[in-house]
Amino acid sequence: MDVRYESVRMTTPLHRIDKFSVPAPAMDEFLARIQHIHEILGRQPGIIRNDVISLVDGDSAYNVVTAVTWESHESLRKAGSVVAADVAATGFDRTEFLARLGVTADYGTYA
Numbered sequence: 393m394d395v396r397y398e399s400v401r402m403t404t405p406l407h408r409i410d411k412f413s414v415p416a417p418a419m420d421e422f423l424a425r426i427q428h429i430h431e432i433l434g435r436q437p438g439i440i441r442n443d444v445i446s447l448v449d450g451d452s453a454y455n456v457v458t459a460v461t462w463e464s465h466e467s468l469r470k471a472g473s474v475v476a477a478d479v480a481a482t483g484f485d486r487t488e489f490l491a492r493l494g495v496t497a498d499y500g501t502y503a
Contacts (some may be wrong), residue, residue, distance in 0.1 A: 395407060395481045403464045404441060404503050411454035418493035419456075425489065430433055432478055438467020454498070468501070 414422045426444055434442050441461040458500065462468040479486070490497060 406462050406468050407502045408458075408460045408462070408463055408468065409500055409502060410458045412456040412458075413454050413496045414456050414492045418495060422456070422495060424486070424491055429475060429478075430460075430477055432456065433471055436467070436471040436474060438463045439471070
Protein backbone atom coordinates (compact mmCIF):
# COMPACT_ATOMS: atom_id res chain seq x y z
CA MET A 393 0.00 0.00 0.00
CA ASP A 394 1.16 3.55 -0.72
CA VAL A 395 2.68 5.00 2.46
CA ARG A 396 0.52 8.12 2.14
CA TYR A 397 -2.55 5.96 2.80
CA GLU A 398 -1.19 4.19 5.89
CA SER A 399 -3.12 6.40 8.30
CA VAL A 400 -6.33 6.13 6.25
CA ARG A 401 -8.51 3.09 6.82
CA MET A 402 -9.27 1.19 3.64
CA THR A 403 -12.97 2.04 4.08
CA THR A 404 -12.50 5.78 4.67
CA PRO A 405 -14.15 7.90 1.96
CA LEU A 406 -11.54 9.53 -0.26
CA HIS A 407 -11.83 12.72 -2.28
CA ARG A 408 -9.92 13.02 -5.54
CA ILE A 409 -9.60 16.76 -6.19
CA ASP A 410 -7.89 17.95 -9.36
CA LYS A 411 -7.43 21.63 -10.20
CA PHE A 412 -6.76 22.99 -13.66
CA SER A 413 -5.77 26.31 -15.17
CA VAL A 414 -7.30 26.19 -18.64
CA PRO A 415 -6.79 28.93 -21.24
CA ALA A 416 -10.10 30.20 -22.64
CA PRO A 417 -9.42 29.02 -26.23
CA ALA A 418 -8.83 25.46 -24.95
CA MET A 419 -11.86 25.26 -22.65
CA ASP A 420 -14.29 23.43 -24.97
CA GLU A 421 -11.82 20.70 -25.92
CA PHE A 422 -10.64 20.34 -22.33
CA LEU A 423 -14.16 20.05 -20.92
CA ALA A 424 -15.10 17.48 -23.58
CA ARG A 425 -12.26 15.26 -22.36
CA ILE A 426 -13.18 15.83 -18.71
CA GLN A 427 -16.80 14.93 -19.53
CA HIS A 428 -15.67 11.67 -21.14
CA ILE A 429 -13.64 10.66 -18.08
CA HIS A 430 -16.35 11.68 -15.62
CA GLU A 431 -18.97 9.68 -17.52
CA ILE A 432 -16.76 6.61 -17.04
CA LEU A 433 -16.23 7.44 -13.36
CA GLY A 434 -19.94 7.97 -12.82
CA ARG A 435 -20.65 4.36 -13.81
CA GLN A 436 -18.18 2.89 -11.31
CA PRO A 437 -19.19 1.17 -8.07
CA GLY A 438 -18.35 3.10 -4.94
CA ILE A 439 -18.71 6.59 -6.37
CA ILE A 440 -20.47 8.95 -3.98
CA ARG A 441 -20.12 12.28 -5.73
CA ASN A 442 -18.77 13.38 -9.11
CA ASP A 443 -18.45 17.13 -9.75
CA VAL A 444 -16.86 19.29 -12.43
CA ILE A 445 -16.78 22.88 -11.22
CA SER A 446 -15.88 26.06 -13.13
CA LEU A 447 -14.68 29.26 -11.51
CA VAL A 448 -17.31 31.99 -11.80
CA ASP A 449 -15.95 34.59 -9.38
CA GLY A 450 -12.80 35.27 -7.43
CA ASP A 451 -9.08 35.37 -8.02
CA SER A 452 -7.69 31.86 -8.45
CA ALA A 453 -4.92 30.30 -10.49
CA TYR A 454 -7.35 27.48 -11.32
CA ASN A 455 -10.57 27.86 -13.29
CA VAL A 456 -11.74 24.22 -13.40
CA VAL A 457 -11.88 21.82 -10.45
CA THR A 458 -12.97 18.22 -10.48
CA ALA A 459 -14.00 16.64 -7.19
CA VAL A 460 -14.89 12.96 -6.99
CA THR A 461 -15.70 11.24 -3.70
CA TRP A 462 -15.24 7.49 -3.37
CA GLU A 463 -16.55 5.31 -0.56
CA SER A 464 -13.17 3.60 -0.10
CA HIS A 465 -9.58 3.38 -1.27
CA GLU A 466 -10.49 0.16 -3.07
CA SER A 467 -13.28 1.79 -5.11
CA LEU A 468 -10.91 4.62 -6.08
CA ARG A 469 -8.23 2.13 -7.11
CA LYS A 470 -10.64 0.05 -9.20
CA ALA A 471 -12.02 3.13 -10.95
CA GLY A 472 -8.47 4.21 -11.74
CA SER A 473 -7.90 0.86 -13.43
CA VAL A 474 -11.02 1.33 -15.57
CA VAL A 475 -9.88 4.79 -16.66
CA ALA A 476 -6.38 3.45 -17.38
CA ALA A 477 -7.92 0.77 -19.61
CA ASP A 478 -9.86 3.45 -21.52
CA VAL A 479 -6.69 5.52 -21.93
CA ALA A 480 -4.79 2.47 -23.22
CA ALA A 481 -7.60 1.53 -25.63
CA THR A 482 -7.86 5.03 -27.08
CA GLY A 483 -4.16 5.92 -27.04
CA PHE A 484 -4.88 9.11 -25.12
CA ASP A 485 -1.72 10.89 -23.91
CA ARG A 486 -2.58 13.15 -20.96
CA THR A 487 0.83 14.84 -20.89
CA GLU A 488 0.66 15.74 -24.58
CA PHE A 489 -2.99 16.83 -24.29
CA LEU A 490 -2.36 19.20 -21.38
CA ALA A 491 0.81 20.61 -22.97
CA ARG A 492 -0.88 21.18 -26.33
CA LEU A 493 -3.77 23.02 -24.68
CA GLY A 494 -1.52 24.98 -22.32
CA VAL A 495 -3.26 23.55 -19.24
CA THR A 496 -1.53 23.36 -15.88
CA ALA A 497 -2.81 20.92 -13.28
CA ASP A 498 -2.61 20.07 -9.60
CA TYR A 499 -3.76 16.59 -8.56
CA GLY A 500 -4.49 15.26 -5.10
CA THR A 501 -6.36 12.65 -3.08
CA TYR A 502 -7.68 13.69 0.33
CA ALA A 503 -9.34 11.93 3.25
